[in-house]
Amino acid sequence: MALARAAYVLDKAINPGDPATALETNISNYSKPEHADPSGAMMKALTWQGKNKVQIVETPVPRLIDDTDAILRITGSTVCGSDLHLLHGVVLEMQKGDILGHEFCGIVDQVGSAVTKAQPGKRYVASFQIACGDVSLVPVVHYVEAGPSNAT
Numbered sequence: 001m002a003l004a005r006a007a008y009v010l011d012k013a014i015n016p017g018d019p020a021t022a023l024e025t026n027i028s029n030y031s032k033p034e035h036a037d038p039s040g041a042m043m044k045a046l047t048w049q050g051k052n053k054v055q056i057v058e059t060p061v062p063r064l065i066d067d068t069d070a071i072l073r074i075t076g077s078t079v080c081g082s083d084l085h086l087l088h089g090v091v092l093e094m095q096k097g098d099i100l101g102h103e104f105c106g107i108v109d110q111v112g113s114a115v116t117k118a119q120p121g122k123r124y125v126a127s128f129q130i131a132c133g134d135v136s137l138v139p140v141v142h143y144v145e146a147g148p149s150n151a152t
Helices: 002-014 082-087
Strands: 042-050 053-060 070-077 104-111 123-126
Touching: 070 123
Parallel strands: none
Antiparallel strands: 042 053, 070 104, 104 123
């Protein structure tokens, strides 16, 4: 958690709000016109509304932003323990209206021009273990180290 706070403070120092230098990664709120599909189509999403408060709302369907983006129509989702950190307001980056959910099944609607493996119309599952695959220090296969967490 301390590392996430440090990264948040560093990002704010490097980018104090200048849209020209803002990063376009990890977008979790598509209400801004530059992030929404130009068709004006809407979808339902579970959103964070503040500490210990979530709500299902109508929000714009996202648009492709980067060439490496893929947009899936979610057909099933679940929550996991890490969602509790978001719900309880521990993650400082959370803003009212952020869309929750990082474990899901879905059908690909659109892919960016650099996407070569995911195909529109195909079903995919996204688990919590996600990596971009472009960082040489991140192994292709990484297993979570599990110790004797429950000795009883």
